[in-house]
Amino acid sequence: MSKKQEIISIATEIIHSKGYQPTSISDILDASNIGKGQFYHYFASKYDLGLAVVEYIIQNMTNPLITNTLQSKDDPKSKINKMLDWVIAYHSGMQEKLGCPIGNLAIEMSEHDETFRSKIQHFLTRWIEAIDNSLAEMIEQNQLNSNVDTRKSAEAIASMVQGGILLMKNQKDIQILKNVVDMIRLQFNLS
Amino acid sequence: MSKKQEIISIATEIIHSKGYQPTSISDILDASNIGKGQFYHYFASKYDLGLAVVEYIIQNMTNPLITNTLQSKDDPKSKINKMLDWVIAYHSGMQEKLGCPIGNLAIEMSEHDETFRSKIQHFLTRWIEAIDNSLAEMIEQNQLNSNVDTRKSAEAIASMVQGGILLMKNQKDIQILKNVVDMIRLQFNLS
Amino acid sequence: MSKKQEIISIATEIIHSKGYQPTSISDILDASNIGKGQFYHYFASKYDLGLAVVEYIIQNMTNPLITNTLQSKDDPKSKINKMLDWVIAYHSGMQEKLGCPIGNLAIEMSEHDETFRSKIQHFLTRWIEAIDNSLAEMIEQNQLNSNVDTRKSAEAIASMVQGGILLMKNQKDIQILKNVVDMIRLQFNLS
Amino acid sequence: MSKKQEIISIATEIIHSKGYQPTSISDILDASNIGKGQFYHYFASKYDLGLAVVEYIIQNMTNPLITNTLQSKDDPKSKINKMLDWVIAYHSGMQEKLGCPIGNLAIEMSEHDETFRSKIQHFLTRWIEAIDNSLAEMIEQNQLNSNVDTRKSAEAIASMVQGGILLMKNQKDIQILKNVVDMIRLQFNLS
DNA sequence: CATGAATGAGGATTCATTCAT
DNA sequence: TATGAATGAATCCTCATTCAT
Numbered sequence: 123m124s125k126k127q128e129i130i131s132i133a134t135e136i137i138h139s140k141g142y143q144p145t146s147i148s149d150i151l152d153a154s155n156i157g158k159g160q161f162y163h164y165f166a167s168k169y170d171l172g173l174a175v176v177e178y179i180i181q182n183m184t185n186p187l188i189t190n191t192l193q194s195k196d197d198p199k200s201k202i203n204k205m206l207d208w209v210i211a212y213h214s215g216m217q218e219k220l221g222c223p224i225g226n227l228a229i230e231m232s233e234h235d236e237t238f239r240s241k242i243q244h245f246l247t248r249w250i251e252a253i254d255n256s257l258a259e260m261i262e263q264n265q266l267n268s269n270v271d272t273r274k275s276a277e278a279i280a281s282m283v284q285g286g287i288l289l290m291k292n293q294k295d296i297q298i299l300k301n302v303v304d305m306i307r308l309q310f311n312l313s
Numbered sequence: 314m315s316k317k318q319e320i321i322s323i324a325t326e327i328i329h330s331k332g333y334q335p336t337s338i339s340d341i342l343d344a345s346n347i348g349k350g351q352f353y354h355y356f357a358s359k360y361d362l363g364l365a366v367v368e369y370i371i372q373n374m375t376n377p378l379i380t381n382t383l384q385s386k387d388d389p390k391s392k393i394n395k396m397l398d399w400v401i402a403y404h405s406g407m408q409e410k411l412g413c414p415i416g417n418l419a420i421e422m423s424e425h426d427e428t429f430r431s432k433i434q435h436f437l438t439r440w441i442e443a444i445d446n447s448l449a450e451m452i453e454q455n456q457l458n459s460n461v462d463t464r465k466s467a468e469a470i471a472s473m474v475q476g477g478i479l480l481m482k483n484q485k486d487i488q489i490l491k492n493v494v495d496m497i498r499l500q501f502n503l504s
Numbered sequence: 505m506s507k508k509q510e511i512i513s514i515a516t517e518i519i520h521s522k523g524y525q526p527t528s529i530s531d532i533l534d535a536s537n538i539g540k541g542q543f544y545h546y547f548a549s550k551y552d553l554g555l556a557v558v559e560y561i562i563q564n565m566t567n568p569l570i571t572n573t574l575q576s577k578d579d580p581k582s583k584i585n586k587m588l589d590w591v592i593a594y595h596s597g598m599q600e601k602l603g604c605p606i607g608n609l610a611i612e613m614s615e616h617d618e619t620f621r622s623k624i625q626h627f628l629t630r631w632i633e634a635i636d637n638s639l640a641e642m643i644e645q646n647q648l649n650s651n652v653d654t655r656k657s658a659e660a661i662a663s664m665v666q667g668g669i670l671l672m673k674n675q676k677d678i679q680i681l682k683n684v685v686d687m688i689r690l691q692f693n694l695s
Numbered sequence: 696m697s698k699k700q701e702i703i704s705i706a707t708e709i710i711h712s713k714g715y716q717p718t719s720i721s722d723i724l725d726a727s728n729i730g731k732g733q734f735y736h737y738f739a740s741k742y743d744l745g746l747a748v749v750e751y752i753i754q755n756m757t758n759p760l761i762t763n764t765l766q767s768k769d770d771p772k773s774k775i776n777k778m779l780d781w782v783i784a785y786h787s788g789m790q791e792k793l794g795c796p797i798g799n800l801a802i803e804m805s806e807h808d809e810t811f812r813s814k815i816q817h818f819l820t821r822w823i824e825a826i827d828n829s830l831a832e833m834i835e836q837n838q839l840n841s842n843v844d845t846r847k848s849a850e851a852i853a854s855m856v857q858g859g860i861l862l863m864k865n866q867k868d869i870q871i872l873k874n875v876v877d878m879i880r881l882q883f884n885l886s
Numbered sequence: 887c888a889t890g891a892a893t894g895a896g897g898a899t900t901c902a903t904t905c906a907t
Numbered sequence: 908t909a910t911g912a913a914t915g916a917a918t919c920c921t922c923a924t925t926c927a928t
Contacts, residue, residue: 125887141421143335147923157889158924168923209456220424228483229420230332233411243483277480277489277497282469285476289468291432292419298468305462309500316912338898348914349899355912359898507908525717528780529902530798539910541901548904602806603886611802612714625865659862659871660855660878667858671850672800674816680850687851691882730893731920737891741919778920886903892926900918907910 124139129154134182136174138223141230142238144173175185176238179223186212192252197309198259202279203312205253209283213296221291224284250276257310266311271289282306317355320345320451325366329414330453331423333363333429333455370414371436379405383443393470394503396444397494400474402488413442416475441467448501457502473497505635508546511536514635516557520605523612524554524620546640558620561605562627574634580641584661585694587635588685591665603673607666632658639692648693657692699737702727707748711796714803715745715811728789749811752796753818759785765825768841771832775852776885778826779876782856794864798857823849830883839884848883 123131132154133267136146147168151161165171191205213219220226224242231238253276286302306313314322321326324341331340338359342352356362382396404410411417415433422429444467477493498504505513514536519527529550547553573587595601602608604626613620635658642648662695668684689695696704713722720741724734738744751864764778786792793799797815804811826849833839859875880886 139424141332141334143332146921154321155491158891159889159926160887162887162924196372218424221420222353225479226420228479229412229417231322232485233330233409233481245482246483274492274496277477277492278473278911281474281480281489281493282472283476284479285474288416288419288475288479289437289472291439292423292430294423294430298472301465301468302472305465337896340895350901350915351913353899515922521806523716525714525715528900530900540912542906542908544903545908551789600806603802608802610861611799614865614867615712615791621867628862628865636808653837656874656878659859663856663858663862663875664851664854664873665858666780666851666861667854667856670798670801670857670861671854673713674805674812674819676805676812680854683764683847683850687847719917732894732918732922733892735920889928890926891928893924895922898919899919901916903914905911905913907912 124211125160127182129156129161129164130171130174134178136137136222137172137175138179138226139218142175142227143230150239173237173241176241179227180184180241183224183245183302185218187249188252192249198256198263199312201256202253202260202310203307206283206312207307209287209301210296213299216245218289219296220285220293222287225286225287239241246280250280253279260311279306279310281295314349316351320347320352320355321362321365321369322485324362325369326462328363329370329411330367330409333366333418334421341457350435364428364432367418367432371432374436379443380467383440383447386493389447389454390456390503392447393444393451393501394498395473397497397503400478401487401491401494404478404481404490410482410485410487413475413478416478441471444470451502453497461501470497470501507538507542511543512553513548513558515553516560516605519554519557520561520602520608521600524557524609525612550616555619555623558623559611561609562623565606566630569631570634573635573636573682574631580638580645580646581636583690584635584642584692587680588595588665588688588694591669592678592685593683595669595672595681601676602677604666604669607669628662632662635661642693652692661692667680698729698733702729702734702737703747703751706744707751707796710745710748711752711793711799712791715748715800718804746810746814749800749814753802753814756797756818757821761825764824765829765844771829771836772838772885774829775826775833775883776880779856779879779885782860783869783873783876783880786860786863786872792864792867792869795857795860798860819853823853826852831882843883852879852883 129150133145133150136149136153140149147158147161150171152157161171165174186208187205191208192201194201194204196204215307224245225237228242228246232242233239250273254272257270257272257275261268261270261272264290282302286299289302290296290299318433320341323345324336327344328336338352339347341406342349342363352362354494356365377399378396383392384397385392385395387395415436418429419437423433424430435497441464445463448457448461448466452459452461452463473493473496477490481487481490506627511532515532516632518531518535522531529540529543531555533540543553547556563670566597568590574583574584576583578586606627609620610624610628614624615621632655636654639648639652639654639657643650643652643654662685668681671684672678672681702724705727706718709726710718711720720734721802723744724744724797734744735823743788759781760778764781767774767777769777780863797818800811803817805815806812812852823846827845830839830843830848834841834843834845855878859872861868862875863872
């Protein structure tokens with residue numbers, strides 16, 4: 123891993139925990155054992171790093187949330203289930219309940235920075251579309267009633283996941299997220 | 314309105330827009346036309362103000378989200394519908410899509426401050442319980458299938474609302490929230 | 505005791521502990537349960553209070569250090585001994601070793617404020633003169649060798665007392681002050 | 696001299712004059728022609744600088760008060776005399792009578808900060824021990840009566856010096872310190 | 887590539903004092 | 908007398924960024 127990647131990786135962790143704005147360059151320097159000069163050699167500004175972090179997060183989330191699950195060769199029911207399994211596993215594995223790196227930044231940055239906002243929107247839209255497609259496949263395969271509005275349903279599933287993570291973060295307890303995922307499976311015939 | 318209330322009210326708006334941490338005391342002073350010393354006459358610290366703001370938000374949200382809707386004398390279906398109507402109306406009325414004042418703070422503060430976290434949790438739990446109770450009433454009145462798990466359903470509804478707001482904020486478009494609320498109504502027989 | 509006296513008395517304690525400059529008006533208001541307005545009704549400024557405190561301290565120290573001991577009707581040896589006894593008793597009685605209220609202010613204020621300085625000097629000079637007189641009386645009564653320079657001796661005694669208190673304060677242990685007083689008694693035939 | 700040393704050196708002068716607490720960072724910045732950020736590049740806090748100043752003072756006082764005088768190869772009488780000579784010379788050379796940098800801080804800080812207190816105590820104890828040892832050598836060489844308690848005598852000498860400086864500072868006149876040193880020499884057969 | 891010194895605006899907070907009631 | 912709201916300068920400290928080496 124290049125030094126630049128290493129900085130991005132460390133910054134991603136810190137920003138996941140503290141948020142972008144409250145994270146200082148010093149926080150990152152201290153955790154990476156690099157000097158000020160080196161940081162500004164790799165990044166034009168804190169903002170520049172911030173965008174790199176968003177891209178890195180998206181890159182890390184694309185496989186488990188979209189490519190390796192919803193867009194795999196599996197049958198559609200399994201694809202959605204595996205995506206949901208990963209969500210649960212990801213947050214179960216976290217000691218501290220930091221929430222969703224993308225959802226956190228969506229809330230922190232959408233109002234005040236258009237570049238952050240649109241990068242995040244682009245990813246979330248891809249995710250919703252992939253859910254949409256999987257639901258459509260379920261209908262094709264008679265696993266789901268054909269009068270289900272797949273787009274709205276995909277949006278509802280994405281909302282439940284993000285909202286469930288928000289409530290989990292606030293409650294410091296993964297149970298509510300598990301319950302919400304149960305409800306998704308029940309409603310969309312995924313069990 | 315007392316000066317203190319005025320400061321809290323103005324601070325609530327600014328914090329809703331920028332978040333607690335990125336909001337500086339100066340932001341509040343500029344918007345309130347008061348001096349530094351005056352601020353500290355009313356509040357021991359920025360943190361102190363922050364907690365007052367959370368309490369103020371909760372106080373403002375309790376009526377429309379709980380007392381006046383879910384806990385009114387209406388029939389249960391109407392009660393939930395009116396709560397959802399208010400959510401839509403609240404965010405429609407906002408020029409900028411700032412999101413949910415409570416949800417924003419839940420994400421910003423839950424990990425790093427226990428007092429913020431527990432105040433927010435207490436409110437969100439009351440909200441979920443009120444939804445739970447309304448769903449139970451629907452079952453009693455044969456408006457909902459009796460094998461519905463009302464607690465998990467209430468959690469799912471709360472998640473969909475919060476997640477829908479999150480996605481709406483990121484998309485700068487209320488449509489997705491409307492869609493998600495449609496899905497809630499469809500799923501829980503509220504239309 | 506008048507309200508003004510009460511404020512002076514409380515301020516004296518706080519200043520004894522923290523020093524004049526580090527003591528804030530608020531420290532005094534908090535301890536006295538009075539409002540800002542009332543304080544400035546009684547005192548023109550913090551400085552004004554400071555001078556009142558010095559005078560109050562001097563007033564409180566004059567009796568035990570000078571009038572009731574060195575200027576009593578006792579025989580000269582007893583007079584000096586009683587003054588020294590009081591010094592030991594005063595500092596033994598203090599839980600925290602705050603040192604001499606006058607010595608502390610002498611060090612803090614002499615360089616930067618002439619009014620403080622001269623009030624303190626006036627008192628310390630009276631004290632030294634009273635010691636000087638007592639030593640002279642001892643010589644008259646053949647309790648002390650007549651070639652002793654009473655003025656320099658008085659200065660040495662005052663220095664030993666103040667220096668002993670300084671070292672006691674730094675060591676947080678009264679023993680060194682007791683040792684120094686022992687040495688005074690030994691040297692000036694007071695045992 | 697490094698920039699850090701330069702700052703310490705300048706701060707030492709200012710603190711000698713005003714005391715630690717009343718000295719502001721700005722005082723130091725103005726005198727050193729450096730910016731705020733620069734200061735905090737070298738020191739973690741004002742407190743950090745304060746401790747560095749105490750250490751610097753102690754380092755500067757160790758040679759003239761202990762190593763080069765009391766612990767030199769001279770005969771014991773000369774050793775003590777040279778230490779006392781240096782004290783007189785040091786304070787004669789000072790235009791403003793600022794007092795002893797260590798004694799001032801002993802009084803200002805002993806009660807409220809343990810780290811300051813113990814650093815100062817450690818130095819003063821070394822000084823007293825060195826005096827003690829020199830007095831013991833005098834006894835060995837029959838320059839002093841063998842029934843003199845060298846420890847208590849050393850404490851008395853240290854007290855007289857510190858107390859004499861305190862009185863000198865208050866009187867803005869070195870004469871009293873000279874008188875007290877005369878008394879020390881007389882009492883301990885040093886003339 | 888890398889170091890870390892330097893900058894100065896801005897952060898929260900405290901302070902002595904004044905003023906309106 | 909008494910209250911406490913109001914003021915604004917000053918406090919310590921952090922920040923993102925630049926620059927010389």
